[in-house]
Amino acid sequence: MIDRSEAEEHLRVIRSLMEKATVYRAISAEAAAVGGSLAVAASFAFGSWWAPQSASGDFRVSVVQFTGLWCAVLAVTALTNLFFLWRAAQSRGENFISSGMRMAMRAILPSYVVAAFFTAMPFFGFTSPNLLVTAWIICHGLALLATTHFAPRSLVWLGWAFVIAGLCAILPLVDRNFAGFSLGNMAGELSGSPASRAILVGQQWMACTFGLFHLIYAACTWPRRAR
Amino acid sequence: MIDFTKLDKTIHEKARLSIMTLLATRPSWAFQDLKAELNMSDGNLITHLRVLHEAGLVAVTKEVLDRPQTSYSLTTRGRKAFGEYLAVLEQIVRATQR
Numbered sequence: 522m523i524d525r526s527e528a529e530e531h532l533r534v535i536r537s538l539m540e541k542a543t544v545y546r547a548i549s550a551e552a553a554a555v556g557g558s559l560a561v562a563a564s565f566a567f568g569s570w571w572a573p574q575s576a577s578g579d580f581r582v583s584v585v586q587f588t589g590l591w592c593a594v595l596a597v598t599a600l601t602n603l604f605f606l607w608r609a610a611q612s613r614g615e616n617f618i619s620s621g622m623r624m625a626m627r628a629i630l631p632s633y634v635v636a637a638f639f640t641a642m643p644f645f646g647f648t649s650p651n652l653l654v655t656a657w658i659i660c661h662g663l664a665l666l667a668t669t670h671f672a673p674r675s676l677v678w679l680g681w682a683f684v685i686a687g688l689c690a691i692l693p694l695v696d697r698n699f700a701g702f703s704l705g706n707m708a709g710e711l712s713g714s715p716a717s718r719a720i721l722v723g724q725q726w727m728a729c730t731f732g733l734f735h736l737i738y739a740a741c742t743w744p745r746r747a748r
Numbered sequence: 749m750i751d752f753t754k755l756d757k758t759i760h761e762k763a764r765l766s767i768m769t770l771l772a773t774r775p776s777w778a779f780q781d782l783k784a785e786l787n788m789s790d791g792n793l794i795t796h797l798r799v800l801h802e803a804g805l806v807a808v809t810k811e812v813l814d815r816p817q818t819s820y821s822l823t824t825r826g827r828k829a830f831g832e833y834l835a836v837l838e839q840i841v842r843a844t845q846r
Contacts, residue, residue, distance in 0.1 A: 523755070525844035528837045534762065535769045535834065542773040542785065614776035614819060 545621030545671050549605035550742040556598030557735030563594050564728030584643045584650050587720050591727065625668055632664035650723035658730050659687030679738045686730045755836045756829050758803045764796050768830050776821040805829055
């Protein structure tokens with residue numbers, strides 16, 4: 522015979538273990554490392570950061586090309602992530618499309634639909650890369666935060682980092698008093714036309730958030746083999 | 749009336765209860781993953797798994813992928829026993845709440 526406190530203690534053990542075992546990591550550390558490195562590389566390759574391309578200081582990338590570049594980075598990173606998630610599911614003996622994955626997809630979908638809407642806008646004449654980048658950063662952050670109930674803590678922190686960075690990125694767009702908040706201004710005045718500067722600042726935000734944040738996340742969550 | 753005979757003594761031990769709980773969450777678990785999740789020594793984990801296996805609650809699969817790997821899963825009997833064990837615990841808590 523066991524008493525109530527013992528039964529409760531056993532139920533507590535069962536519950537905490539089940540919660541721990543059903544945690545779903547929607548972004549693998551390996552994919553974050555690949556995506557983060559790609560984002561930094563793409564930003565440097567196409568932004569060349571502090572050294573604009575032409576003599577007048579203008580940067581020769583249109584908003585459509587800018588969007589296309591980051592869609593390509595997203596596609597490679599998403600495929601890499603799917604590969605590593607598939608490999609992890611295989612090693613656990615689970616189906617690739619597990620209940621955890623379905624739950625994650627349902628949670629992140631609304632935010633990514635909004636992001637996709639913003640992504641399509643440059644193809645219809647919308648020309649503000651800064652607003653586009655801000656929308657991407659905030660939507661990615663909100664998508665990650667939508668998985669809070671079953672995600673590991675590291676992903677939730679990553680989500681908050683994106684949301685906070687996105688809000689910082691939007692300040693110079695809504696109020697000129699915050700113009701000094703843009704990364705370009707922090708690192709010194711950027712030359713070139715306003716359109717060119719906007720793309721450069723966009724590239725910087727992409728490198729700092731999708732690049733640096735994902736690299737930090739990958740370093741913190743890199744799988745360590747049990748000895 | 750609570751049927752205490754359904755409170756399986758093999759499962760009731762805390763370490764084995766933890767193993768059974770983890771095995772109930774996925775189709776199968778590799779030995780190394782179980783060890784990492786439960787923070788148990790090799791010897792301790794093997795002993796408990798052997799007890800569960802001999803009781804017919806856990807199945808063992810040995811395969812060689814890139815290296816030899818032993819995986820464990822709940823048998824049908826194990827899954828049923830775990831469900832019944834849970835039900836008894838819930839009954840005890842509910843009965844003493846009244």
